[in-house]
């Protein structure tokens with residue numbers, strides 16, 4: 001049974017206020033994301049199922065159960081990174097512009113992002129969270145937000161022949177224990193990997209879940225900080241003259 005964060009535990013209610021659930025218009029959770037602006041969600045490019053099929057839910061804790069803290073928004077526009085490659089998973093990052101802004105309150109806040117080019121080092125302990133669902137389950141049971149800590153794995157080790165064998169690009173970071181057992185999994189995609197309080201990674205891909213040889217692979221958000229800012233703020237006119 002591979003669904004949900006592996007080896008973790010239930011998060012405290014509304015403790016990760018910037019995490020959002022991407023759901024089908026029928027209310028089926030399929031990916032996670034992070035609210036980075038009242039109008040914008042950061043997620044993985046492979047979570048793109050088409051704007052008309054998506055609903056974004058902020059302030060959620062148990063998906064499929066109405067708790068009264070949720071806010072719903074439809075996407076206005078999906079911006080997939082122009083370099084996204086679905087066969088290599090390179091640049092697996094997407095921004096979703098919402099039709100209406102989320103309201104920031106006790107249950108909903110914005111995720112801090114690292115500055116462009118900020119690196120992470122091997123052993124730095126980060127946290128990944130998500131609702132990962134189980135296909136077999138048909139979405140009957142209520143699913144509670146789960147979270148697990150995982151240390152950063154160097155790209156050298158992650159790219160070794162015993163592991164991903166050269167498939168880790170400079171736009172990816174790996175995280176997991178040498179013994180495995182703790183990881184993100186199917187349905188956690190698009191969700192945040194948080195290190196030092198900032199979203200450094202977006203759940204992207206892997207090989208199984210919690211496998212000792214294969215850490216989880218995340219999109220390196222710091223490589224895309226400029227693109228994120230440009231996408232969000234770039235359309236405003238700047239004051240170039242006075």
Ligand code: ARG
Nearest residue numbers: 184186187188189205206216
């Ligand atoms: N691609 C998966 C999804 O769509 C997430 C994979 C993450 N896997 C892992 N072992 N960390 O949900």
